Amino acid sequence: MGGLEGTPHLLEIRDLHVSYGRIRALQGVSLTVPPAGIVALIGANGAGKSTLLRAISGVVRARQGSVSFLGEELVGLPVHQIARRRLIHVPEGRGMLARMTVLENLRLGGLAARDRRDAAADLKRAFALFPALHTRRSQLAGSLSGGEQQMLAIGRAMMARPRLLMLDEPSLGLAPLLVREIFRIIPQLAGEGTAVLLVEQNARMALQCAAHAYVLQTGRVVLSGPAADLLAAPEVQRAYLGTG
Amino acid sequence: MPDGAFFAFLVVDGALAGAIYALVALAFVVVYKASRMINFAVGEWTMVGSRTAAAAGQVLGTGLAGALVTACVAMIGLALLFNRVVLRPLSQRSLLSLIMVTIGVGIFMRGAATVVFAGLPVRIVSPFPADPLVVGGLPVAVDKIAAAAIAAATIAALSWFFHGSRTGLALRAVASDQQVALAVGIDLQRHFAITWALVGVLSVLAGTLWSFASGGGFGIELLGFKVFPIVILGGLDSLPGTIIAAFAVGILESVVAGYIDPIVGGGFSHVASYLVLIATLFVRPWGLFGRPDVERV
Numbered sequence: 423m424g425g426l427e428g429t430p431h432l433l434e435i436r437d438l439h440v441s442y443g444r445i446r447a448l449q450g451v452s453l454t455v456p457p458a459g460i461v462a463l464i465g466a467n468g469a470g471k472s473t474l475l476r477a478i479s480g481v482v483r484a485r486q487g488s489v490s491f492l493g494e495e496l497v498g499l500p501v502h503q504i505a506r507r508r509l510i511h512v513p514e515g516r517g518m519l520a521r522m523t524v525l526e527n528l529r530l531g532g533l534a535a536r537d538r539r540d541a542a543a544d545l546k547r548a549f550a551l552f553p554a555l556h557t558r559r560s561q562l563a564g565s566l567s568g569g570e571q572q573m574l575a576i577g578r579a580m581m582a583r584p585r586l587l588m589l590d591e592p593s594l595g596l597a598p599l600l601v602r603e604i605f606r607i608i609p610q611l612a613g614e615g616t617a618v619l620l621v622e623q624n625a626r627m628a629l630q631c632a633a634h635a636y637v638l639q640t641g642r643v644v645l646s647g648p649a650a651d652l653l654a655a656p657e658v659q660r661a662y663l664g665t666g
Numbered sequence: 667m668p669d670g671a672f673f674a675f676l677v678v679d680g681a682l683a684g685a686i687y688a689l690v691a692l693a694f695v696v697v698y699k700a701s702r703m704i705n706f707a708v709g710e711w712t713m714v715g716s717r718t719a720a721a722a723g724q725v726l727g728t729g730l731a732g733a734l735v736t737a738c739v740a741m742i743g744l745a746l747l748f749n750r751v752v753l754r755p756l757s758q759r760s761l762l763s764l765i766m767v768t769i770g771v772g773i774f775m776r777g778a779a780t781v782v783f784a785g786l787p788v789r790i791v792s793p794f795p796a797d798p799l800v801v802g803g804l805p806v807a808v809d810k811i812a813a814a815a816i817a818a819a820t821i822a823a824l825s826w827f828f829h830g831s832r833t834g835l836a837l838r839a840v841a842s843d844q845q846v847a848l849a850v851g852i853d854l855q856r857h858f859a860i861t862w863a864l865v866g867v868l869s870v871l872a873g874t875l876w877s878f879a880s881g882g883g884f885g886i887e888l889l890g891f892k893v894f895p896i897v898i899l900g901g902l903d904s905l906p907g908t909i910i911a912a913f914a915v916g917i918l919e920s921v922v923a924g925y926i927d928p929i930v931g932g933g934f935s936h937v938a939s940y941l942v943l944i945a946t947l948f949v950r951p952w953g954l955f956g957r958p959d960v961e962r963v
Contacts, residue, residue: 479849505851517846519839530839533832534851582851 431490432457432586432617433478433509438487440470440477447473449641450487455586460608460618462632462649464625464662469638471621472514475588478619479511480504491586505534510584514591516575520564524555527563527574531581540583548577551607569600576607580616587611588619593627605631625662629653637662675804676924677917682806684916685814686879688821688909689872690889691896693865695908698897699841700861703753704765707772709890711865714775715741716873716886721786730793734870741866749862754855776887789877813875820871821909824864828905833860841903892919895939899946901956911954915939 433455440448448470455461463471476482478489480501489496496504505511510531519527528548532541549556552573558566563574572592579587589608593601601624609631612618622628629635629649637645637658645652652658694708705711718740723733752771756764794812798805828834839847840857847854876886896915900908923935946954 481845481849501848502851502853505849511849513849517843517849519842519846521842522838526835526838529832529835530846530850530852533836578850 430457431455432492433619434488434490435474435478436488436490438474438477438489439485440473440482441485442473442482447641448477448484451638451641451643453636453643453646455617455619456634457585458612458615458617459634460612460620460632462625462628462635463619463621463638464623464628464635464652464658465638466661467623468640470641471638472590473641474638475511475513475590475619475621478504478588479509481511481513505582508534508582508585509588510534510579510582510586511588512575512579512590512592514594516571518563518566518571518574521562523560524563524566524574525559527578528555528559528581531578534582541581544581544583548580551580551610552577569596569603572596572600572604573607576604576611580611584616586617586619588621590621591623592620593622593624601627625658626653629658671803672924673921675806676920678801678804678806679810680917680920681913682810682814682916683879683920684913685817685821686872686875687889687892687896687916688912689817689868689875691893691900691908691912692821692824692905693868693872694893694897695900695902695905696837696861696864696868699903699905700837700858701753701764702761703768704761705768705865706765707768707775707890708893709887710772710775710779711741711745711869712873712876712889713885713887714744714779714873715866715869715871716789716877717779717783717786719870719874720788720790720877721783723790724787730790733790734874737870737874738867741870742863743866745862745866745869746859749859753858753862772887772890790874792878794878807879809878813879816871817875820868825905833857837861892939895943898943899954901953904953904955907953907955915942918942 431454435451435453438448438451439446451470451474463474465471473482477484478496480496480499484497487497491507491509494507496509519530522530528545529541532544535541535544554570555574555577558570563571566574576589576592592604592608596604605627608618608620620628620632629652632649635646635649635652636643637652645655645658690708690712693711694705697703697705715737719733719737722728722736722740723730726732726736728736748771752767753764756767792809794808798807799811828838836847836852837857837860839850839852840854844854872889873886876889892915896911897908899914900911918938919935922938926934
C-alpha cells in the first residue's frame with residue numbers, strides 16, 4: 423500500500439466483510455484514507471463500492487472486520503452517531519428531501535455540526551461554492567435539475583463541516599459540462615482540508631483528481647497505489663479506462 | 667334573529683369550535699407524520715389532559731395557569747413513558763400492531779381515569795365571564811372566543827416551532843424520510859420522544875379549552891371521533907390542510923346543527939362530517955390537501 427505507512431490515518435478499514443443474505447458483497451476489504459486529500463475507489467458495477475461506503479456510514483452492518491475513524495471503532499454505531507462524528511456520506515441518488523426547500527436541505531446538513539453559531543458562515547460558504555443554489559434557495563429540492571441536486575447534496579454535506587466526505591458516483595447521470603463542474607469542485611474541497619473518499623465509475627476523472635486509489639473487484643481490493651500509477655497501469659487502462 | 671345573522675352566528679360558532687378541533691387534530695398529525703402511526707386514542711389523551719389539569723387545579727389550589735403548567739409537565743411525563751415503555755419495544759413490529767396498541771391504551775385510559783380522578787372535578791371552571799359578547803349584533807360566548815384565541819396562538823407557536831427552529835426542521839426531516847434524517851445525524855428516538863411530548867402539551871390545552879367551550883357537553887373522549895374526518899380531509903400529513911379542515915368541519919357541524927338538526931330531530935350534525943368524509947374518500951382518497959403517494963413506505 424505504498425506511500426501511506428507512517429502517516430496517521432483518518433480512516434482505517436481492516437478485513438471488512440458484508441453480506442446481503444447469501445451474497446457476499448465485501449470479502450475482506452482493507453484500505454486507509456489520510457486526513458487530507460482525495461482517495462478514489464474505482465471498479466465495475468457490482469464490485470462493492472457503494473456497499474463499502476454504506477458499511478462505513480453504518481447503513482449496512484458489517485459481518486466482520488473493523489472501521490476505525492480517528493482511532494474510534496465505527497462498526498456497530500448507529501447511522502446518526504457516525505454522521506455526528508462528521509463522517510458524511512453522499513449516497514448515489516443523493517438523498518434529498520424533495521419536498522423541502524434548498525435552504526432547508528442545507529440547514530439540515532448543518533445539524534450534524536453541532537455548533538449552531540457557525541451555521542450562517544457555513545451557509546455562506548456553501549452558496550459561494552454553488553452560486554446556483556443561492557438563486558434557487560427557496561425552491562423545493564425536488565424541482566432542481568440532476569446537476570443542481572448533486573450540488574445541493576455536496577453543499578448539504580459540507581454544511582456538516584465533514585472530516586471525511588464520502589461521495590458515491592457524484593457524476594452519475596450528469597451532462598458532461600456538469601461532470602466537469604463537479605470534478606472542479608471536489609479537488610477544491612480537498613484543497614480546503616476536507617478528506618474525500620470518492621467512488622466513481624468515471625475512472626479516468628477520478629484517478630486524475632485523486633492522490634491515491636483502490637480498485638475493487640467482486641468485493642475485494644485487487645489493486646491500490648498512487649492514482650497516477652494506476653492511471654498508467656495497463657490492467658487498469660484495459661479494464662476501466664477503455665484504452666491500452 | 668334574521669336569517670343572515672343566524673347563518674353568521676352558526677359560522678362563527680363553528681369556527682370557534684374548529685380552532686379547538688385543530689389542536690386535537692394536530693396532536694394526531696404530528697404523531698402520524700413522525701412515525702406513520704395512527705393514534706386512535708387521541709380523544710382519550712385529550713380527556714386525560716383536561717382531567718389532569720382539573721385535578722391539578724383542585725389539589726394544588728393553583729390558578730388556571732398553574733394548573734395548566736402542572737398538567738403539561740405531568741402529561742409530557744406520561745407521553746414520554748408511553749413512548750419509551752410501550753411504543754419503542756414495539757418499533758420493529760408492524761404498524762397494525764402499534765395501531766391496535768393505541769386502541770387498547772385508549773380503553774385503558776378511560777378505565778384508569780375513572781379510578782385515578784375519582785372524587786376530583788371533571789373540568790376547570792372557566793375563568794371567563796358567562797355573559798355573551800355581542801359582536802355586530804351576534805351573541806358570541808366569551809369562553810369560546812378566549813378558547814379559540816388560545817388555540818390559534820398555540821397553532822401559531824407550533825407552526826413557528828416546525829418551520830423556524832432546528833428541532834422543528836429535524837422533526838420535518840424525520841417525517842419526510844427517516845433514512846435521510848439519520849444520514850444528517852438526527853437521532854430518531856429522541857425526535858419520537860419530542861413528538862410525544864408535544865402530544866402531552868396539546869392534550870392538556872385542547873382538553874381544557876374544549877371543556878371551556880363546550881361547557882362540559884358531550885364526553886370529551888368523543889372529541890377523538892371528530893378528529894378522523896378532519897385529518898383525512900386534511901390529507902393526514904399536511905399541517906395547514908389539517909387546520910383548514912378543522913375549521914371546515916367545525917363550521918359544517920354548526921351549520922348542520924342549526925338548520926338540519928331541528929328538522930330530523932337532532933344528532934345529524936355529528937354524522938355530517940362523516941358523510942363528507944365518505945364522499946371525499948370516493949373522490950380524493952388522499953384528502954383535500956394531502957398528496958396521492960401518502961401511503962408509500
